[in-house]
Amino acid sequence: MIDRKTAPESQAIDNINLIRPEHKALANGCNVFCFNSGDQELVRIEWIFNNLRFNPEKPLLNTAVNTMLNDGTSKLSAAEIADKIDFYGAFLSVDYGFEQSVVTLHSLTKHLKHTLPVIKDILTDSIFPQKELKTYIRNQQQKLQVSLQKNDVVARRTFNKALYGNTIYGLTPVVEDYQNVQRNDMLAHFKQMYQPSNCTLIIAGKIEQQTLDLLTDTFESGWANLSTHADTSQPEIKHAAERFYFVEKPEALQSAIRMGLPFINRTHPDFPAVQVLNTVLGGYFGSRLMNNIREDKGYTYGIGSGISSLKQGGALFIATEVGADVCKAATVEIEKEIALLKTNIIPGDELSLVRNYMLGSLLGSLENVFSHADKFKNLYFSGLDYEYYDRYTEVIKTVTAEELLELANRYLNFDEFYKVIVGKY
Amino acid sequence: MVKFNRFTLANGLRVIVHEDNTTPMAVLNILYDVGSRDEDPEQTGFAHLFEHLMFGGSVNIPSYDEPLQRVGGENNAFTSNDITNYYITLPSANLETAFWLESDRMLSLAFNKKSLETQRSVVIEEFKQRYLNQPYGDVWLRLRPMVYKKHPYLWDTIGKNIEHIADAKMEDVKAFFKKHYNPQNAIMVVGGDVKTEQVKQLAEKWFGPIPPGEKYHRDLPQEPEQHEVRRETVTAKVPLNDVYIALQMPGRREKEFYAIELISDILSRGNSSRMYRNLVKDKQLFSEVHAYVFGSLDKGMFVLEGKPIAGVSVEDAEAALWNEVEQLKTTEVPADELTKVQNKTESTMIFSEMSLLDKAMNLAYYELLGDADDLNYETEKFLAVTPAQIKEEANKLFRKDNSSTLIYLAEQE
Numbered sequence: 087m088i089d090r091k092t093a094p095e096s097q098a099i100d101n102i103n104l105i106r107p108e109h110k111a112l113a114n115g116c117n118v119f120c121f122n123s124g125d126q127e128l129v130r131i132e133w134i135f136n137n138l139r140f141n142p143e144k145p146l147l148n149t150a151v152n153t154m155l156n157d158g159t160s161k162l163s164a165a166e167i168a169d170k171i172d173f174y175g176a177f178l179s180v181d182y183g184f185e186q187s188v189v190t191l192h193s194l195t196k197h198l199k200h201t202l203p204v205i206k207d208i209l210t211d212s213i214f215p216q217k218e219l220k221t222y223i224r225n226q227q228q229k230l231q232v233s234l235q236k237n238d239v240v241a242r243r244t245f246n247k248a249l250y251g252n253t254i255y256g257l258t259p260v261v262e263d264y265q266n267v268q269r270n271d272m273l274a275h276f277k278q279m280y281q282p283s284n285c286t287l288i289i290a291g292k293i294e295q296q297t298l299d300l301l302t303d304t305f306e307s308g309w310a311n312l313s314t315h316a317d318t319s320q321p322e323i324k325h326a327a328e329r330f331y332f333v334e335k336p337e338a339l340q341s342a343i344r345m346g347l348p349f350i351n352r353t354h355p356d357f358p359a360v361q362v363l364n365t366v367l368g369g370y371f372g373s374r375l376m377n378n379i380r381e382d383k384g385y386t387y388g389i390g391s392g393i394s395s396l397k398q399g400g401a402l403f404i405a406t407e408v409g410a411d412v413c414k415a416a417t418v419e420i421e422k423e424i425a426l427l428k429t430n431i432i433p434g435d436e437l438s439l440v441r442n443y444m445l446g447s448l449l450g451s452l453e454n455v456f457s458h459a460d461k462f463k464n465l466y467f468s469g470l471d472y473e474y475y476d477r478y479t480e481v482i483k484t485v486t487a488e489e490l491l492e493l494a495n496r497y498l499n500f501d502e503f504y505k506v507i508v509g510k511y
Numbered sequence: 512m513v514k515f516n517r518f519t520l521a522n523g524l525r526v527i528v529h530e531d532n533t534t535p536m537a538v539l540n541i542l543y544d545v546g547s548r549d550e551d552p553e554q555t556g557f558a559h560l561f562e563h564l565m566f567g568g569s570v571n572i573p574s575y576d577e578p579l580q581r582v583g584g585e586n587n588a589f590t591s592n593d594i595t596n597y598y599i600t601l602p603s604a605n606l607e608t609a610f611w612l613e614s615d616r617m618l619s620l621a622f623n624k625k626s627l628e629t630q631r632s633v634v635i636e637e638f639k640q641r642y643l644n645q646p647y648g649d650v651w652l653r654l655r656p657m658v659y660k661k662h663p664y665l666w667d668t669i670g671k672n673i674e675h676i677a678d679a680k681m682e683d684v685k686a687f688f689k690k691h692y693n694p695q696n697a698i699m700v701v702g703g704d705v706k707t708e709q710v711k712q713l714a715e716k717w718f719g720p721i722p723p724g725e726k727y728h729r730d731l732p733q734e735p736e737q738h739e740v741r742r743e744t745v746t747a748k749v750p751l752n753d754v755y756i757a758l759q760m761p762g763r764r765e766k767e768f769y770a771i772e773l774i775s776d777i778l779s780r781g782n783s784s785r786m787y788r789n790l791v792k793d794k795q796l797f798s799e800v801h802a803y804v805f806g807s808l809d810k811g812m813f814v815l816e817g818k819p820i821a822g823v824s825v826e827d828a829e830a831a832l833w834n835e836v837e838q839l840k841t842t843e844v845p846a847d848e849l850t851k852v853q854n855k856t857e858s859t860m861i862f863s864e865m866s867l868l869d870k871a872m873n874l875a876y877y878e879l880l881g882d883a884d885d886l887n888y889e890t891e892k893f894l895a896v897t898p899a900q901i902k903e904e905a906n907k908l909f910r911k912d913n914s915s916t917l918i919y920l921a922e923q924e
Binding site for chain 2: 099123126173194221234339380382409447450
């Protein structure tokens with residue numbers, strides 16, 4: 087008979103090997119990073135641009151310009167762009183983030199000679215046709231109307247607005263804001279932002295020399311910088327004075343809760359250790375918040391916490407949707423769990439579990455060459471190097487329960503928490 | 512090409528091994544051949560509730576998650592109308608922990624009372640969060656019983672109503688386990704940084720001693736062909752009107768499936784698709800349109816959906832959706848356009864090989880369909896579809912008397 091009561095022998099995770107990129111600077115200042123690995127004849131290429139300085143008078147420019155990049159150039163209509171990309175089985179997406187706007191191409195390597203010129207055209211010659219803009223505005227307005235009916239979306243918006251104020255991070259457009267997007271502003275914005283000196287190009291996949299040559303040839307010539315650099319500085323963040331927000335929805339079956347506070351970012355020496363603290367609190371399925379509020383009380387389908395690391399600071403937040411009748415009870419339990427981290431040492435057993443979980447999770451997050459490129463982006467855009475991940479794994483392995491108690495007291499001041507409830511309270 | 516080895520244990524457990532040495536991780540995926548279609552019509556939502564209970568401790572191991580997290584692993588599961596699928600990813604050095612955990616809960620659960628009470632509440636909150644407290648969240652609760660009159664696909668995996676979940680009893684949980692959770696009703700895939708010999712040995716050690724159990728013989732009422740127009744209009748607290756048209760279609764194993772899936776791609780995959788281009792961009796009738804299939808094992812659903820823009824009546828919107836599919840019935844799709852969606856399917860298959868977990872899940876699912884190796888011939892089947900077949904299937908599919916139309920009207924404030 088085998089012993090089913092005792093766990094099999096297991097091993098600690100020692101080494102995490104990250105693939106590091108080859109770097110190459112194009113003559114026009116565009117930085118290219120290559121991650122060459124994998125067996126499939128395909129690549130993912132990202133063109134990443136820092137967003138321009140936020141203008142509160144024209145809050146939607148960064149996102150509108152990014153979203154409409156595939157809506158037409160002077161040579162290609164939106165329909166022709168879509169046809170060319172789709173015909174070769176490629177995927178073109180545009181993604182707007184707080185700090186960067188990204189154009190991503192997934193393509194079989196054999197079709198790059200057909201797909202790359204389309205991207206080049208988009209990045210150098212987008213014209214944002216008036217008719218497409220009209221469609222964009224109307225469709226965005228409709229989508230926003232649907233989103234605004236979702237309690238978790240309203241909670242996130244309210245929270246971001248409180249934490250980040252009138253900045254790119256606190257942007258919470260209303261339906262009317264879309265009316266003010268003007269084509270001329272977009273053209274000017276596009277020219278400033280999408281210049282090669284503001285572009286980081288990351289290619290990941292199985293990369294032969296000829297692929298790299300094709301990429302270089304396509305993006306090194308015929309794409310020049312303006313005389314002025316893109317202004318990608320951002321205004322300073324001012325947090326709201328009011329810390330409690332209740333948006334009442336009398337018919338809600340569930341209430342969305344979002345709470346948290348301004349926090350340190352990845353560049354701070356304490357960041358890896360507070361990640362451990364966050365994982366204990368709400369960063370994985372076995373976390374204290376999940377155990378208490380889902381698995382013990384059954385108040386919710388899910389609850390979690392996270393740390394968002396931004397160029398300017400960041401935030402720690404807790405988010406959940408709970409039964410409307412137990413909303414108060416849930417917030418009391420959340421407060422209790424935070425208080426516990428500040429008064430009681432994390433038991434050794436729990437801490438060792440979290441260490442292993444985090445290391446396994448890091449290892450598991452490196453699924454393929456794309457994930458290695460993603461890890462690099464975390465570093466590069468925070469101004470860090472690979473030493474960060476060495477330190478991160480070292481801290482996870484060695485940070486003590488006493489240090490975590492001290493960090494909890496330093497960083498988790500409940501009086502400073504912003505609290506948003508959408509639904510019933 | 513996803514290579515694998517395959518063997519069956521004496522107790523009937525089918526095992527597939529996919530060696531992939533590009534990763535330091537391993538995956539253990541177990542598919543149980545049971546879904547919400549196997550539920551009693553008076554106890555719907557049970558397969559999914561049961562999936563939650565599978566994490567409430569097994570006969571020898573009080574906590575499932577904790578020992579797995581302790582060795583750096585993660586897990587999750589999902590339930591569909593057809594299957595229940597559980598998976599673990601963990602550093603390959605700790606593969607045996609996955610065998611230990613999964614075999615114990617196949618052997619027997621702890622049937623812990625507290626776990627049943629809690630998971631009942633959790634699933635009820637899930638019901639509220641995903642189906643009731645979202646705009647349009649109840650669409651499948653409304654549409655399924657229109658499309659299906661006999662087949663158990665007429666209810667969603669979450670269940671017909673909250674009461675069914677609230678009423679679940681421990682004896683029902685035990686009976687469900689006995690009926691469906693045994694080696695004969697399961698397919699296990701182990702993939703990643705593993706060796707077939709090692710997997711054989713671990714499978715014999717941990718799963719070999721589990722009794723085979725009884726084979727479940729599925730005998731579900733099949734859905735008769737639809738020959739009537741079905742429609743329903745609801746006025747709801749939603750921001751925009753919304754039109755859903757669902758049509759009965761052949762099941763996942765039928766040869767017609769491939770042409771029909773490509774029809775949905777022609778209609779709405781990507782910005783070059785017909786519905787997006789004609790209805791969103793050119794005619795400006797909708798803010799969004801979608802066409803997609805439910806690749807169910809028994810008779811499936813083909814769905815057309817669109818949110819008309821303000822000022823467009825739902826009648827005009829509905830007519831515009833029908834107009835798009837009428838084109839497919841009368842005119843053969845140009846060869847270039849068909850090649851386009853076939854190319855997209857081909858590259859999607861290649862991209863999915865970048866994910867170990869996707870490969871493991873796919874192998875298990877294709878084994879359930881009949882043969883894991885069919886995964887490697889799937890692209891060919893899509894590439895073989897002709898314009899004539901597209902036209903033929905469109906004519907069979909897009910009949911008014913094969914349609915169920917659900918209209919959401921936004922309640923005026």
